[in-house]
Amino acid sequence: xxxxxxxxxxxxxxxxxxxxxxxxxxxxxxxxxxxxxxxxxxxxxxxxxxxxxxxxxxxxxxxxxxxxxxxxxxxxxxxxxxxxxxxxxxxxxxxxxxxxxxxxxxxxxxxxxxxxxxxxxxxxxxxxxxxxxxxxxxxxxxxxxxxxxxxxxxxxxxxxxxxxxxxxxxxxxxxxxxxxxxxxxxxxxxxxxxxxxxxxxxxxxxxxxxxxxxxxxxxxxxxxxxxxxxxxxxxxxxxxxxxxxxxxxxxxxxxxxxxxxxxxxxxxxxxxxxxxxxxxxxxxxxxxxxxxxxxxxxxxxxxxxxxxxxxxxxxxxxxxxxxxxxxxxxxxxxxxxxxxxxxxxxxxxxxxxx
Amino acid sequence: xxxxxxxxxxxxxxxxxxxxxxxxxxxxxxxxxxxxxxxxxxxxxxxxxxxxxxxxxxxxxxxxxxxxxxxxxxxxxxxxxxxxxxxxxxxxxxxxxxxxxxxxxxxxxxxxxxxxxxxxxxxxxxxxxxxxxxxxxxxxxxxxxxxxxxxxxxxxxxxxxxxxxxxxxxxxxxxxxxxxxxxxxxxxxxxxxxxxxxxxxxxxxxxxxxxxxxxxxxxxxxxxxxxxxxxxxxxxxxxxxxxxxxxxxxxxxxxxxxxxxxxxxxxxxxxxxxxxxxxxxxxxxxxxxxxxxxxxxxxxxxxxxxxxxxxxxxxxxxxxxxxxxxxxxxxxxxxxxxxxxxxxxxxxxxxxxx
Numbered sequence: 001x002x003x004x005x006x007x008x009x010x011x012x013x014x015x016x017x018x019x020x021x022x023x024x025x026x027x028x029x030x031x032x033x034x035x036x037x038x039x040x041x042x043x044x045x046x047x048x049x050x051x052x053x054x055x056x057x058x059x060x061x062x063x064x065x066x067x068x069x070x071x072x073x074x075x076x077x078x079x080x081x082x083x084x085x086x087x088x089x090x091x092x093x094x095x096x097x098x099x100x101x102x103x104x105x106x107x108x109x110x111x112x113x114x115x116x117x118x119x120x121x122x123x124x125x126x127x128x129x130x131x132x133x134x135x136x137x138x139x140x141x142x143x144x145x146x147x148x149x150x151x152x153x154x155x156x157x158x159x160x161x162x163x164x165x166x167x168x169x170x171x172x173x174x175x176x177x178x179x180x181x182x183x184x185x186x187x188x189x190x191x192x193x194x195x196x197x198x199x200x201x202x203x204x205x206x207x208x209x210x211x212x213x214x215x216x217x218x219x220x221x222x223x224x225x226x227x228x229x230x231x232x233x234x235x236x237x238x239x240x241x242x243x244x245x246x247x248x249x250x251x252x253x254x255x256x257x258x259x260x261x262x263x264x265x266x267x268x269x270x271x272x273x274x275x276x277x278x279x280x281x282x283x284x285x286x287x288x289x290x291x292x293x294x295x296x297x298x299x300x301x302x303x304x305x306x307x308x309x310x311x312x313x314x315x316x317x318x319x320x321x322x323x324x325x326x327x328x329x330x331x332x333x334x335x336x337x338x339x340x341x342x343x344x345x346x347x348x349x350x351x352x353x354x
Numbered sequence: 355x356x357x358x359x360x361x362x363x364x365x366x367x368x369x370x371x372x373x374x375x376x377x378x379x380x381x382x383x384x385x386x387x388x389x390x391x392x393x394x395x396x397x398x399x400x401x402x403x404x405x406x407x408x409x410x411x412x413x414x415x416x417x418x419x420x421x422x423x424x425x426x427x428x429x430x431x432x433x434x435x436x437x438x439x440x441x442x443x444x445x446x447x448x449x450x451x452x453x454x455x456x457x458x459x460x461x462x463x464x465x466x467x468x469x470x471x472x473x474x475x476x477x478x479x480x481x482x483x484x485x486x487x488x489x490x491x492x493x494x495x496x497x498x499x500x501x502x503x504x505x506x507x508x509x510x511x512x513x514x515x516x517x518x519x520x521x522x523x524x525x526x527x528x529x530x531x532x533x534x535x536x537x538x539x540x541x542x543x544x545x546x547x548x549x550x551x552x553x554x555x556x557x558x559x560x561x562x563x564x565x566x567x568x569x570x571x572x573x574x575x576x577x578x579x580x581x582x583x584x585x586x587x588x589x590x591x592x593x594x595x596x597x598x599x600x601x602x603x604x605x606x607x608x609x610x611x612x613x614x615x616x617x618x619x620x621x622x623x624x625x626x627x628x629x630x631x632x633x634x635x636x637x638x639x640x641x642x643x644x645x646x647x648x649x650x651x652x653x654x655x656x657x658x659x660x661x662x663x664x665x666x667x668x669x670x671x672x673x674x675x676x677x678x679x680x681x682x683x684x685x686x687x688x689x690x691x692x693x694x695x696x697x698x699x700x701x702x703x704x705x706x707x708x
Contacts, residue, residue, distance in 0.1 A: 002581040004531050004555060005588075009450045014591030017414050034409045043404050046601065050400040054605070055388045055567040060371050084438055087594040095474075096363045120449075120592040177358050201358060213409040216600035227356040234359075237368030238474040240441040246570035247400065247601045251408075 015116045029333040030317040034213040036265040039258035049250035068256040078226040084243040086207035086220030096231040097177040102146030138165040142172035151181040156331040158290035170199040186211035188291035219252040314346040369470045383687040384671040388567040390619040393612035403604035422610040432580040438597040440561035440574030450585040451531040456500030492519040496526035505535040510685040512644035524553040540565035542645035573606040668700040
């Protein structure tokens with residue numbers, strides 16, 4: 001604490017991201033990164049742009065990228081907002097659509113950045129308990145005071161909510177913004193993006209960090225009706241005119257263009273996920289049905305925290321959350337087949353030493 | 355206006371950046387960019403990094419870059435905060451150190467983003483009139499309620515404030531943060547960075563957009579005592595874990611390393627500025643004494659707005675602010691010698707047609 005800190009700086013409780021160890025040879029299954037490289041076309045576009053006018057500001061309106069994202073989603077650029085990773089897009093969304101004094105709702109087990117944003121901006125919130133099977137109880141989100149936000153598929157549970165339930169939530173919050181955080185949607189059965197044509201209160205947030213293999217580039221975006229997008233733009237233009245650098249813009253445009261490449265690696269990850277799912281069950285784990293690029297699992301007799309520690313000792317990082325209801329679960333990012341084989345090899349050693 | 359917008363989204367009055375025309379052949383003297391390319395070592399570092407693990411998140415703590423910036427300023431990394439351009443660092447500083455209900459002070463003629471931040475975060479402000487010669491009246495910043503912020507050299511005036519005056523302001527605000535926005539400091543006679551050893555309330559903000567030729571990369575930073583830096587870090591970690599992408603980090607590290615290159619182009623820009631200054635005066639302009647990479651000038655008989663319009667027609671962009679006290683001034687970024695010759699050629703044609 002410092003006498004120079006504002007009330008916001010005193011009040012906030014910063015998010016703690018997954019460990020980013022820079023140790024060579026470590027297997028990172030802890031931050032839901034994509035194990036495959038981005039498309040070579042993305043790397044090439046960045047290399048070209050690096051040699052081309054880095055001394056000049058990027059476009060403040062980022063029209064080219066917004067147009068490409070709009071095309072890919074059968075929208076217009078007025079429906080697209082882009083930002084420095086979906087975390088920044090989420091932060092701007094909290095600022096643009098949620099207010100002090102009106103409680104928003106999100107699941108009790110969910111992306112742990114939501115309560116962090118709420119505390120930073122002094123927005124009250126109700127955390128809504130997931131059902132015992134970790135599904136989202138749609139009706140508990142009806143008639144919110146201040147708005148609704150949840151990831152779909154949910155994180156860290158990996159569980160997917162069907163479109164019909166999302167429609168009900170949107171219908172039952174006609175004057176509030178309902179934000180669907182679709183960071184993992186490309187690994188799932190379908191996006192809610194089509195809803196934005198019929199629901200002016202629905203905002204979809206996506207990212208290039210997961211399915212597009214670009215966690216290191218920091219590009220996220222929001223899709224919604226033009227009024228919501230213009231609210232986001234007002235906040236962004238009151239905060240930082242240029243949130244995406246020239247290289248990120250150039251790379252992201254190519255990432256949209258290279259959709260064949262990404263469809264292919266996404267299919268590989270889903271195949272590895274399904275195989276890993278059954279391998280986990282063979283070893284006595286209960287695994288939630290995953291529509292994401294990670295598994296959320298618990299073992300009847302082996303404590304999750306010990307598993308996390310032992311795997312770390314073996315050079316494999318997974319994520320453990322010491323939180324109520326999930327303190328005996330681990331979250332395991334789906335790596336390559338080879339990485340997952342190494343994971344199961346290490347896991348077998350650990351389980352056999354009980 | 356939309357019924358979905360928060361009070362912040364309704365209240366804010368977004369900043370309007372200088373035009374970013376993508377027309378070939380246009381001469382951009384309107385956003386204070388550096389006319390020279392970044393060091394080739396920067397471009398090379400980015401190209402190497404682009405091919406190397408863009409699928410993984412960047413470092414959330416950005417230690418390597420903070421250490422290099424610290425070394426270059428005889429500080430430790432605990433004294434350094436880095437962000438997505440100095441605009442983001444400024445936004446986080448408003449959040450970390452300024453509070454609703456306590457008025458901050460900044461000059462009436464200054465970086466026009468300050469009132470934008472203040473409105474966004476609902477922070478009251480007093481704008482302090484510059485003297486008639488556009489110098490900052492230090493004593494008017496003594497004993498502020500909520501804190502002080504000003505650029506040095508000031509923008510858009512280009513006028514520099516001596517270190518002694520800054521010390522007085524810091525001394526007379528012992529419990530408030532005094533932010534010196536040194537975006538243009540490398541073109542001036544000296545930074546206030548040494549003050550942070552003696553003044554725990556002084557925060558220095560710098561950028562790589564101007565003297566380091568990297569406006570397109572979005573890297574800014576703050577220097578101050580560890581308590582202030584940790585306040586900024588708390589806000590950033592409650593907003594976006596990774597604000598600098600891998601490419602920006604790699605490029606910025608090399609930009610610090612390549613200081614010989616930048617000393618050289620800075621000297622060239624200063625020489626061009628001095629020559630341009632006298633050329634402007636020859637043509638009947640009153641030009642403020644500049645310690646930045648731009649000139650702020652007015653002509654006794656030729657209206658500033660007309661000059662801006664006519665130069666734009668001739669393919670040369672300069673900046674015109676339609677604001678009280680400076681409505682007859684133009685701001686002209688210092689380009690290369692060749693660009694400035696083209697500028698004066700166009701200017702002579704315009705002035706001769708009166």
